Amino acid sequence: MNLQALAIVLEKRGYIASCYTCGTELTSASFMVSLGDNHLIRFLVSDYGITWTEMQDDRELMKLEGAEAISQLEELANLVKYQIKSVDSKAPSYDHSLLVH
Helix, strand or coil: CCHHHHHHHHHHCCCEEEEEEECCCCCEEEEEEEEECCEEEEEEEECCEEEEEEEECCEEEEEEECHHHHHHHHHHHHHHHHCCCCCCCCCCCCCHHHCCC
């Protein structure tokens, strides 16, 4: 999965998203997306592991690690991939409940 491509697609759909890679071999990455209403998702890949953190109003709602974090990111990517955006919609729509298991 290409985190940079996911960030670009989300930006094109009206979300604030970013992706940064670190190191000469690009083995670390940070992906973040704002879902509005002070709701933020961060996916981090580093030497210390892989984490998915979902926050709202500066409070951690959910934190997953390893395979669970990857699964959650894949679910987000699939939602973006298969989401049909309404032509009349000015603001992005995102069903936050789809991410919480």
